[in-house]
Structure formats: C-alpha cells, structure tokens
Amino acid sequence: MPSRLIAHLAHVEVLSSKPADSVAFYTEVLGLERSGEEGTSTYLRGWGEWDHHSLVVTEAEAPGLGHIGWRMLSPEHLDQAVARVQERGVDGEWVDGSVGHGPAFRFRGPGGHQHELLWETERYVPPPELVSPYPNRPQAYRPRGIAPRQLDHVTVMTGDPLADAYWYRDTLGYVFTEYTVLDEAEIPVFSMLTNNEKSHDLGLVIDQSAMPGRLHHVSYWVDSRDELLRAADILMNCDAGVEFGPGRHGMGEQDYLYTREPGGVRVEVNTGGYRLYRPDWETLRWTPSQGSNVFYRNLPMPDTMMEGAPHVDFSAPEDGTANPWQAASVH
Numbered sequence: 317m318p319s320r321l322i323a324h325l326a327h328v329e330v331l332s333s334k335p336a337d338s339v340a341f342y343t344e345v346l347g348l349e350r351s352g353e354e355g356t357s358t359y360l361r362g363w364g365e366w367d368h369h370s371l372v373v374t375e376a377e378a379p380g381l382g383h384i385g386w387r388m389l390s391p392e393h394l395d396q397a398v399a400r401v402q403e404r405g406v407d408g409e410w411v412d413g414s415v416g417h418g419p420a421f422r423f424r425g426p427g428g429h430q431h432e433l434l435w436e437t438e439r440y441v442p443p444p445e446l447v448s449p450y451p452n453r454p455q456a457y458r459p460r461g462i463a464p465r466q467l468d469h470v471t472v473m474t475g476d477p478l479a480d481a482y483w484y485r486d487t488l489g490y491v492f493t494e495y496t497v498l499d500e501a502e503i504p505v506f507s508m509l510t511n512n513e514k515s516h517d518l519g520l521v522i523d524q525s526a527m528p529g530r531l532h533h534v535s536y537w538v539d540s541r542d543e544l545l546r547a548a549d550i551l552m553n554c555d556a557g558v559e560f561g562p563g564r565h566g567m568g569e570q571d572y573l574y575t576r577e578p579g580g581v582r583v584e585v586n587t588g589g590y591r592l593y594r595p596d597w598e599t600l601r602w603t604p605s606q607g608s609n610v611f612y613r614n615l616p617m618p619d620t621m622m623e624g625a626p627h628v629d630f631s632a633p634e635d636g637t638a639n640p641w642q643a644a645s646v647h
Contacts, residue, residue, distance in 0.1 A: 328534050368416030544571050
C-alpha cells in the first residue's frame with residue numbers, strides 16, 4: 317500500500333435547490349464566513365481556516381454532493397497520487413484552477429463520488445477589521461451562530477463501505493481506522509478512514525439505493541462539548557431542529573449532533589475524539605451492540621439518518637439493514 321499522500325480534507329461542494337436559504341443557514345446559523353461568489357456558487361469557511369474556503373454551495377435541481385477536494389502533502393505527492401489512481405484503471409482529468417485553488421485532478425471513487433486532488437491553494441487574507449491579535453489565527457474570533465473553527469470530515473454513502481475503504485487505503489494511502497458490521501450478520505455498514513491524526517476525515521456508510529455518489533453529511537468542528545451543547549440550543553431556537561444527538565459515537569469517540577440545512581443536506585457539528593499517532597495502526601472491527609454508533613448504548617438512531625442526498629425512496633431489504641443501529645443500540 318502507498319505511504320501517506322494526502323495532507324487533509326480541503327473542501328466539500330454541496331448542491332442545493334434553495335441556495336439562498338442554504339447560504340443563509342451556513343452563514344447566520346452555522347456561522348461560517350463568506351469568502352467569495354462565482355456563477356451559481358458561494359464559497360464559505362470557518363473562522364479558524366487558513367485557506368480561501370472549505371465549503372462550496374452550488375445551485376442545483378436537488379441536494380447532493382458536487383465534489384470533495386483533498387490537498388496533497390506536496391506537488392510530488394500529487395503526481396504520485398494521480399499515477400496511483402490511473403494505475404487502478406480509473407479515468408480522470410486535469411481541470412484548470414478554480415476559485416481558491418490551482419489545477420486539480422478530478423476522478424470518481426468506487427462509490428461514484430467525485431474527488432479533486434490538488435496542491436496549490438489560496439491563503440485567506442483577512443480585511444483590516446478582522447486581523448487577529450494572535451499570529452496563529454487566520455482572523456479575529458468574532459463568533460456568529462454556532463461558529464465552528466473548521467471543516468472536520470465528510471461522510472458519503474456507498475453500496476460496499478468495506479471494499480471502498482480498502483480501495484482508498486490501497487490507492488491513496490488513507491489509514492483505514494475502524495468499521496462496523498451487523499451483530500447478526502457480517503454485513504459492513506460503516507467505515508472510517510483518515511489522512512492525519514483524526515479518527516477520520518472520510519466516512520463511508522451503507523447505501524441500499526441504486527444511486528451512486530450520494531452524500532450523507534458534512535461535519536464541522538467546535539472546540540468543546542460546551543460549544544456543541546450551545547449549538548443544539550441555537551438549532552432548536554431557530555427551528556432548524558436536531559435530527560440526532562447530542563451524543564457520542566463509539567467509533568472515533570467524537571461528540572456529535574446532526575441537523576439538516578434548508579436545501580436538504582445533513583450537517584454534523586462535532587468535537588472531541590481520540591488523536592491517532594500510531595504508525596502501525598490496525599483496523600478495528602465493531603458491532604452496533606458494542607456502541608459503535610451510540611457510545612452509551614441507550615438510544616436508537618432515527619430512521620431518517622439512513623437517508624442521503626439526493627433522497628431516494630426505496631423499500632428496506634429483508635436483511636434488515638434499513639437502520640442497522642436501530643435495535644442493537646438499545647439494551
């Protein structure tokens with residue numbers, strides 16, 4: 317398997333049929349900073365992020381995923397990654413620099429999700445009124461709404477979370493940290509991979525629809541559990557509501573809550589979790605009854621959490637995986 321090639325998750329493009337409402341949510345409720353507009357896209361970032369943007373909201377007919385951008389460790393690592401993808405027989409193409417970054421190699425992963433690999437990025441330069449008194453912050457901390465510091469991870473949906481995890485590990489050098497199979501059958505339902513010290517910056521959750529490339533959620537990081545609970549208050553008071561949480565996942569040990577923005581995309585706010593520094597990490601196997609999704613094993617996950625974007629109506633298969641954590645997470 318290749319050595320590490322990717323530095324971090326750079327940005328996620330989400331699609332919205334209600335772009336004005338979605339942008340209003342991301343700026344006024346979630347509290348991201350607006351960093352630019354071009355065509356039908358708006359560019360946003362957390363107050364603690366050094367690059368031009370971490371989220372792109374693009375107008376579309378239905379909610380979903382546009383693409384996921386990954387910044388490489390160096391120009392040489394970018395070339396190595398492109399070669400690895402092409403060696404696996406995956407068609408891709410170079411695209412010219414876009415808003416906030418230079419040329420990128422675009423391809424579709426095994427689940428049909430579009431990725432961009434890039435090196436050159438535009439560093440955020442604050443206006444005079446937002447210059448931070450601290451040199452290790454890209455801008456002054458003037459919180460609005462939930463005010464997350466930075467993008468944490470993206471989770472997508474796929475028909476085979478385990479096979480896809482091995483593909484990302486063996487092709488691009490991700491660390492395959494943990495996965496969950498059903499208690500009653502060896503059916504993988506969730507996998508996590510990382511490129512740095514976090515438990516994951518890419519999640520893969522089972523998709524029972526026939527539609528490729530669906531998005532499950534985008535996650536932003538706050539500094540503490542107190543800020544996470546404050547986020548729940550903000551969401552409840554602005555009628556956005558909380559779909560699931562606050563709680564803690566067993567996998568990754570991160571505290572979480574989930575909501576939906578007006579365009580239909582699920583957004584997670586999270587904090588905490590372990591930090592991974594072990595060079596010979598061995599992938600961990602979980603079952604729902606061990607608390608993989610609900611650490612305290614006291615709550616079922618709502619059925620809506622198995623929905624993705626775009627939304628697809630389908631009947632649950634006989635193996636019961638419509639909501640694999642539903643029965644097993646409550647004792």
